[in-house]
Amino acid sequence: MVFLSLLMKSVPSLFPTTPQFCSLCQSHAQVVKDISSSFIPASILPPPIPSSVFTQFSPLTSDEVNRIITSNHATTCPLDAIPSSLLQDVSSDILSFLTSIINSSLTSGIAPASFKTSRIKPLLKKTTLNPTDIQNYRPVSLLSFLSKTLERAVANQLSPYLSSNHLLDPHQLGFKKAHSTETALLAVTESLCAARASSLSSVLILLDLSAAFDTVNQQILLATLAELGIAESALSWFTSYLTNRTYQVTWNGSLSKPCMLETGVPQGSVPGPLLFSLYTRSLGSVIASHGFSYHCYADDTLLSLLFFSFPSFDKALIATRISECLADVSTWTTAHHLRLNLNKTELLLIQGIRVIAHTWIYWSP
Numbered sequence: 001m002v003f004l005s006l007l008m009k010s011v012p013s014l015f016p017t018t019p020q021f022c023s024l025c026q027s028h029a030q031v032v033k034d035i036s037s038s039f040i041p042a043s044i045l046p047p048p049i050p051s052s053v054f055t056q057f058s059p060l061t062s063d064e065v066n067r068i069i070t071s072n073h074a075t076t077c078p079l080d081a082i083p084s085s086l087l088q089d090v091s092s093d094i095l096s097f098l099t100s101i102i103n104s105s106l107t108s109g110i111a112p113a114s115f116k117t118s119r120i121k122p123l124l125k126k127t128t129l130n131p132t133d134i135q136n137y138r139p140v141s142l143l144s145f146l147s148k149t150l151e152r153a154v155a156n157q158l159s160p161y162l163s164s165n166h167l168l169d170p171h172q173l174g175f176k177k178a179h180s181t182e183t184a185l186l187a188v189t190e191s192l193c194a195a196r197a198s199s200l201s202s203v204l205i206l207l208d209l210s211a212a213f214d215t216v217n218q219q220i221l222l223a224t225l226a227e228l229g230i231a232e233s234a235l236s237w238f239t240s241y242l243t244n245r246t247y248q249v250t251w252n253g254s255l256s257k258p259c260m261l262e263t264g265v266p267q268g269s270v271p272g273p274l275l276f277s278l279y280t281r282s283l284g285s286v287i288a289s290h291g292f293s294y295h296c297y298a299d300d301t302l303l304s305l306l307f308f309s310f311p312s313f314d315k316a317l318i319a320t321r322i323s324e325c326l327a328d329v330s331t332w333t334t335a336h337h338l339r340l341n342l343n344k345t346e347l348l349l350i351q352g353i354r355v356i357a358h359t360w361i362y363w364s365p
Contacts, residue, residue: 109236115147151270208344
């Protein structure tokens with residue numbers, strides 16, 4: 001009996017708990033907030049003044065709403081009252097109500113409170129990682145189908161304004177149609193090959209930001225949107241959309257209590273990546289001011305510096321230029337409540353091809 005009681009005795013689980021995942025979601029933002037609270041930001045080059053402003057969203061027709069609903073990928077989210085595939089099937093019968101909901105939000109500048117909540121599902125980053133270490137999990141954000149329908153209506157009107165006024169960073173290759181990681185790799189590879197063929201050596205610096213989407217400061221983001229000409233009702237909508245958001249963590253069949261999302265842009269959302277690219281667009285000016293080229297893909301940034309290394313080069317000068325550039329990048333990230341992930345930041349030197357000069361000897365018999 002003693003043996004059986006020992007076997008049946010409950011053993012504390014080594015796996016992370018739901019409250020621990022909630023704390024993890026908030027910890028990155030709190031660390032960056034503490035670092036940035038005593039920081040006096042340096043002057044950042046202001047964005048160009050747009051030739052026009054974006055003051056309000058236009059109401060959608062029923063056909064436009066129907067196109068968004070039927071073209072969206074049917075996803076599964078616990079926040080959906082009915083499966084999204086079923087909603088797509090019956091959308092024509094309730095289209096007038098759905099159109100009214102979306103247009104009411106667009107014209108009033110208020111995002112519905114029920115659309116500002118998400119479910120966080122932790123997933124192991126790699127199957128080979130230790131599942132008992134909470135740092136090995138990636139929080140996946142799930143949003144309701146209707147909220148993403150409204151978000152797509154917003155993004156469809158915001159994107160043309162940004163493009164026509166040249167307010168998007170041309171070196172940000174993420175979140176763009178007909179662009180992918182392959183586009184970024186091809187652009188970098190072509191630049192390096194051309195430099196090497198011209199006897200130019202290259203220094204590559206690969207920057208990585210820790211939990212970048214989660215640590216975006218919402219007040220700085222809203223100020224950035226205002227600087228880009230987004231005003232009045234349109235700016236009010238983004239203010240409503242970003243503030244007073246909540247999330248709940250679902251893990252092993254349990255659901256956490258609602259937690260406030262005080263920082264960041266909503267992950268898994270339609271406008272989230274676009275808002276992040278606007279938030280970080282001024283980083284390119286900082287990098288370019290030091291004579292570095294750069295390419296971005298989402299929150300990954302690659303800096304490159306070309307220089308002649310034959311017959312010799314000033315190593316101290318190159319090192320100084322790199323240090324000064326990284327110091328200003330660090331200043332910028334701190335001012336914008338972002339944090340460099342030093343464990344994933346790397347430096348790579350690519351030597352140019354040495355071209356031997358030819359001396360021509362002319363001889364005649």
